[in-house]
Amino acid sequence: MEINEHRVSLLLSINTANSLLSKKLDGTLGAIHGIGLTEYMVLNDLSNAHEYTVRRIDLADSLGKSASGITRILLPMEKSGLIVKQSNLKDARVSLVKLTDSGMEIFNNAHLTVSQKCDQIFAHWSEGELVSISKLLSMLSLR
Numbered sequence: 001m002e003i004n005e006h007r008v009s010l011l012l013s014i015n016t017a018n019s020l021l022s023k024k025l026d027g028t029l030g031a032i033h034g035i036g037l038t039e040y041m042v043l044n045d046l047s048n049a050h051e052y053t054v055r056r057i058d059l060a061d062s063l064g065k066s067a068s069g070i071t072r073i074l075l076p077m078e079k080s081g082l083i084v085k086q087s088n089l090k091d092a093r094v095s096l097v098k099l100t101d102s103g104m105e106i107f108n109n110a111h112l113t114v115s116q117k118c119d120q121i122f123a124h125w126s127e128g129e130l131v132s133i134s135k136l137l138s139m140l141s142l143r
Helices: 005-033 037-047 056-063 067-079 101-121 127-138
Strands: 053-055 083-087 095-099
Touching (some): 037 083, 056 067
């Protein structure tokens, strides 16, 4: 079997870029808003959901986490009042997560910070380059 070094190198570069961006955003969000990038991503999903409510397993899928992994993320978020867990009246086996008013306020403030950070990170990119990279990354279809 022949190893395609270019593809391996590309994969490693994408992973490194993701790690560096995550570290930069984690530090900024933590220092200003007391949440990390993962928590921001949870709040983002919930802020875009119908009635700000999502099934726990759908959050896990959206973030590329396991069911137990998302539970570990949600527990401190619930303790700090960003989210609440709810029962599904139609199916008791399904666990729902709802964004609280406090969570929405933190998300809105954090969203401004992320937007400003993105403006800094991508300041030297043209709109065409941003569109191109978005299209290329969407082609990864890892799900």
